[in-house]
Amino acid sequence: MEGFLTSDQIDARTSRALAAAVAAGRDLGLTVTDARVLYDVFSVVVHLAPSPVVVRVPTVLPSFAGPGYQAARQRLELDVAGWLADQGHPVIPPSPLVPREPVQRDGFSMTFWQFVELDQSLEPDYVRNAGLVAGLHAALRSYPGELPFLSAAEPRFVSEGLAALEGRPDLLEPADLDRARREWDVLEPVVSSRAAFEAAFPGIEFQPVHGDSPAANIVSTQNGELYSDFELTTFGPVEWDLAALGPACEDAYNAAAERRGLRRLDEGVLRVVNAVGMSRAVACLALAPQLPLLVEALKPAVEQWRTMPFAGGLEG
Incomplete structure (x- = not known):
């Protein structure tokens, strides 16, 4: 259909997001030797293995949602999730290994979260x-x-x-x-x-x-x-x-x-x-x-x- 990204273009977008997440993680002092994409729909979600850190990189966005717009919303997200974690509530918390701030790199605005092992044997109820x-x-x-x-x-x-x-x-x-x-x-x-x-x-x-x-x-x-x-x-x-x-x-x-x-x-x-x-x-x-x-x-x-x-x- 007219104006649709091709699969090659989507793959290239994923690769750019992965590279930005890895570079940002290394800049923050994380050891990253085996990064892998966990999820790729509206965001590219990257595990910065072997570090216990997951990066979420939004990639499918409306035209007005530039990095500054994203960062403002991401700060709220990090604050709310971090506050819940600090109070002992069961959430996936922001990574304790980096500052609780969105990071901008290569045109992307991303957030860093603690890696958790999911139980894939259970169907959502x-x-x-x-x-x-x-x-x-x-x-x-x-x-x-x-x-x-x-x-x-x-x-x-x-x-x-x-x-x-x-x-x-x-x-x-x-x-x-x-x-x-x-x-x-x-x-x-x-x-x-x-x-x-x-x-x-x-x-x-x-x-x-x-x-x-x-x-x-x-x-x-x-x-x-x-x-x-x-x-x-x-x-x-x-x-x-x-x-x-x-x-x-x-x-x-x-x-x-x-x-x-x-x-x-x-x-x-x-x-x-x-x-x-x-x-x-x-x-x-x-x-x-x-x-x-x-x-x-x-x-x-x-x-x-x-x-x-x-x-x-x-x-x-």
Whole structure:
């Protein structure tokens, strides 16, 4: 398709990210003789073996997300994950072998994390994990730092992504793009302003939340489950962390939340955060030229979105 990276170009991007991670690690005094790529989708994740350090190098990004933009978000991520680790909560912590700061090298902005051995024998249990998220929320309530309101909704990413899909029927049909734009016109003001959200949902309490489907970002290790990937940590309703997981996960969360003295999920807020999550998924198609696998990967989400209530019921 027009403008899509070839497999050779993607391989070259991965190689550049790997080389930057290795060079940055060595500059920080780490021994790196057997580096290997663990994961390569939106980020290239590199184990700087034999050092017990993993580097995450974002590579698939919107046009506005330069290294400075990334570094600002990465500092928040390192601070939140580091604070949780310091309090004894089960997270993959920033590497203790380097400063807790993002590192910029060769056009990339990267973060350094402690290497942990994953237990590959276990299949993800999202229902069980959804119950664990209540424990994470209980821990995050005490986080002392400041976080932006619902930055995980990424309003600029959605708005610019939908604009980029204009004239790209190979990525999104015109009728779908029209609905997405009309729906985003309703949703965007609510998630961009705390006052607007509070007006739409009076009495809903906010707190620090993970921001990126924590039930899907819990990893199993020999020493138990660890929370990971705090890239989108934000301040907002707890419902944001349960978006798109379905009734069984919501029930598991509610039961665990009640045991901890936390509030149950609000169904109206859930409908809206589900709709916002779908807007983000649709806008993510604009990244497909950088990551062609998104065309097929996002088809089920787009098909589901077509069946959902417009704007989560905020209009009509």
